[in-house]
Amino acid sequence: MSVTRKKPVKASAESTSAKVRAAGLRPTRQRIALAGLLFRDEDRHVTAEALHEEAAKAGVRVSLATIYNTLHQFTQAGLLNEVVVDSGRAYFDTNIGDHQHFYVEENGALIDIPGETIGISNVPTPPKGMAVDRVDVVVRIKRA
Amino acid sequence: MSVTRKKPVKASAESTSAKVRAAGLRPTRQRIALAGLLFRDEDRHVTAEALHEEAAKAGVRVSLATIYNTLHQFTQAGLLNEVVVDSGRAYFDTNIGDHQHFYVEENGALIDIPGETIGISNVPTPPKGMAVDRVDVVVRIKRA
């Protein structure tokens, strides 16, 4: 049988608030609204600017500074992961499980590659006194 | 016997100029000086700002705009590779062979991992109409 990861099908405002609180953060209007946008459906990848626009469209007034604060707090709380694929802007990922990405250089889109898919072997031992924090694999793709 | 990659042991001003010319670029004072710094010894990883400071220390007057122009031109000419490990600044690598990196988050240092070391298998097929451009692996390390 295949190991299927449970997706949060539909998070209520209640559980959203609880999720924020469980992360050790006060469930403020802004944090609840952003968590609602981020975690209501499928896993997703957002930039600060994109989330800001999305919030605006959803009628939620949140400053850009708060978007940045929130993304970083959620990341620190383990609710989000940061994905580094571009030396110009930061992406945040609601999929916090072990997985990799396709990165479409042309339009900046990220596509998840399930964690069991790619095999990575023989990662060398880090220099003395250092330990592996994380191994990131980015498959850059472009129009064939 | 082991396959040892040839390192450019010591590039003369002559050959540096030739290298720039061979890349289809006019061997200007700035480009020759920067190529000299970049390719004289071992493979290295630089940021624009770091190369700018290094040039200044070496007594070469080059504007930051020229550093950026040159790094991009060298990259486009295949003399350098860009390495994406930080969403805040761009790194350029004089090692253009297939290889991966350790990235020391603490101080921004990059350490090469030879191309034959890490094994990557089962890279999935990209979406229709797309092709793999490159697979990047970054091993993020921190103090143990």
Add this chain to the structure above:
DNA sequence: AATCTCTTTTGAATTGTTCTAAAGTGTTGA
């Protein structure tokens, strides 16, 4: 409700990079 602490906001500040347009330099071929 009073109070305390944590948050949000606005706008300025910073950082990294790109752009502009004017001045300078490499190349070519009389």
Add this chain to the structure above:
DNA sequence: TCAACACTTTAGAACAATTCAAAAGAGATT
């Protein structure tokens, strides 16, 4: 050898992404 042209460099402005500061606002606790 040098004029003429194309390509380069430069300073500084402009931009984009992100962070910071200080003051106003809002959750939590009593």
